Amino acid sequence: MNRFAPNQAVFALEEVCYSYPAGPLVLRDINFSVQTRECVAVLGANASGKSTLLHLLDGLYFPTQGSVAAFGRELTEESVETPPFSREFRQQVGFLFQNSDAQLFCTTVEEELVFGPLQLRLPAEQVETRVLDTLRLFGIEHLRERSPQTLSGGEKKKVALASIITCGPRVILADEPSAGLDPRTQQWLTEFVVLLKRSGVTLITASHDLSFVAETADRALILSEDHRLIYDGPVRDALSDLDLLLSANLIHAHAHLHAGTVHVHPHLHEAGHDDDHGQPRRGDFGGSMRPRRADEGGPHNR
C-alpha cells in the first residue's frame, strides 16, 4: 500500500551539493525530480558521484547544501529517523548496493530475506508469505539455508535483490547492478528489471553498462567528471550523442591499428561502428567468433 500521495514527485533535488568530511565536492548543484513509475539511469565515469547520489536519495547521506525531498518531505537526519515517515520511507525505497558482500550480513539466505520485513514490523504470517514467494520468484529455494558468504557472485546479487524485494518497495535504487556478473546472470537481471518496470516500480539505476541502460531505462541523468549534472533527457538521445558520451567519459576514443595505420574513433559499448576502414566486412557481431588479427578491421562491439 502506498501511503504517499500518488501525484507527488518521488524525489526532488534542489541545488544539491555534497562533500565527504574534509574532502572536495563530489556533487555540485544537482537539480532534478523523479516521478512515479519512471525508470532513470544515472550515468557517469568513475568517481563522478553516482553512488553518492543514490546514497542521498536513500537518506543515508544528507546534502552539504541544497535539499533532497522524497514523497514531498525533505530528507534530513531527523526525518529519516522519526516514525512513521522513517518506516514508510524504508518500506517504499529499496537500495541494491554495489557490494553484495556488504549487503548480505546475516548467517543464512532466509535470514537475509526476513531481515527487512521484520525491521519494518510486518506481521509474522505476511513475512513468511513474502519470503516463500520471493524465494520462488528468484528460483533460489535451494539456497534458503545456505550462508550468503558461500554463494557465487551471481547468487549473491540475486539474494541481495531478493532481500530488498521482500520489503515490497515501490522505488528501487540500484548501484551498478550488472557489474561483475556473468552473461547469463546479467541477462536474468535485465529481464527482472524490465519486469519491475512493467509492474510500475520506479527505478533509479547507477551504471556504466550502456547496453543494460539502453534496455532498462527511459531517462538518463549524466554526471560529468567535475560532478555536475550535464544531461537530463531520454536515454535514446543520450546514447546517440557521441560528443556528450565522450565528454562524460562514458565511451572512449579508442586507438587501434587498421591495415597498418593507427585509427582513432569513439567506441560505444552497446553497438559497433559502420566504418569498414576500406576492408571487406565479415558479418555482424553475432557471426563468426574466430579470433581477429590485430591488422584486421571490421565491426567492434565491447
Next chain:
Amino acid sequence: MSVPTLPDWYSNSVPDVTLAGSRSRRASLPVRRALARLAEVIARELSTPADGSWLARIEPRAKIAGALALVVSATLLQKPWPLVTLFALALALTISGRLALSRLVRVWLGVPLFSLAIILPATLNIVTHGPAVLTLWHFAPGSEFGPWALPEALTITQTGLVVAGRFMLRSLTCVTLVLVLVATTDASVLLNALRRLGMPRVFGMVLTMSHRYLTVLLRAAEEIHLAKLSRTITAGTLRHEQRWVAASMGILFRRTHQLAQEVHEAMLSRGYDGDLQVKARPGLQLLDWIWLSAVALVIAWLALAERLI
C-alpha cells in the same frame, strides 16, 4: 595517437619458475596457520546452533533467566559439595545439549588464564592464614615490606588452596553455564531476548553490530593475506612475517571501517532503527515452564544443602 608499448624490462622478462621447495617458505606457515585457525574458530562460534537439542528449543528469555539464576547461585555458594553438585549439573546440561566436549575443554582452558592471576595470591599465607602446605621462601627475622611486617616464611596454606579451588570451581561452573546458554541460542535471538529483559538499547545495538562486524573483519583479514600470498615468491623470515602482520593491521582497520560502514548503511536501508527485530517465538510453552521449575528446584535444594551439609 601512438600505440602504447610495454617497457623492455617487462616484455623481455624470462619466467624463472622452479618447482623445488623453498625452506624460507616455511617461515610464513605460522602466520597462515594462525589466520586459518582464527577463521575456523570464529566461523564455528558464529554459526547457528543446532536445533536438535531440547535446550535449543527453550524460549530464550526463559533460558537466560534460568542460566543467570544458576550463575548467581554459583557465586553465592560457600560449601564445596553444593558447588560440586552444581558443576556436575552444568556438565550434564552440556552433554544433554549436544555440545562438543572439545569445545567445552577449549573454553575451560581459558579460565585459568584469567582466574589464576587473581586467585594465586590468595593461596599464600600473607593473604590467607592457615596450616602451611609448602614453604616458598624464608624471610630474615624482623623483615618488613613498607608498613607491613613480614612473617618468618612465605608459604602456600591449606586454607588458601581451598579458597583458590572453590574460586576455580565457581569460575568453571559459571563459564560452563554461560557456554550452554550461548551455544544453544542464536546470537541475534539471544541479543533480542536480552533487550526484552531490559538491557539498555545502546548496549544491544553495540553488541549486535559487533556480532555482524566480526565476519566482516575476518573476511577482510583473509583477503589481505591472500593478496599478499599471491604476490609472494619466497616468504621472508618469521620476524619479517610478524612485522607484516603488524603493518597490515592498520590497513585492515581502514578496510573494515569502510566495509562496516557499508554494512550499517545496508541495515539502515532495510529499516533497521537500532532495535533489532527477530522472528517472534511463541510465548512460554510447557518445556519452558519445566525448565524454569527445574531451575527453581535446583536452587532451593542448593540453598538447603548449604545450610545442612
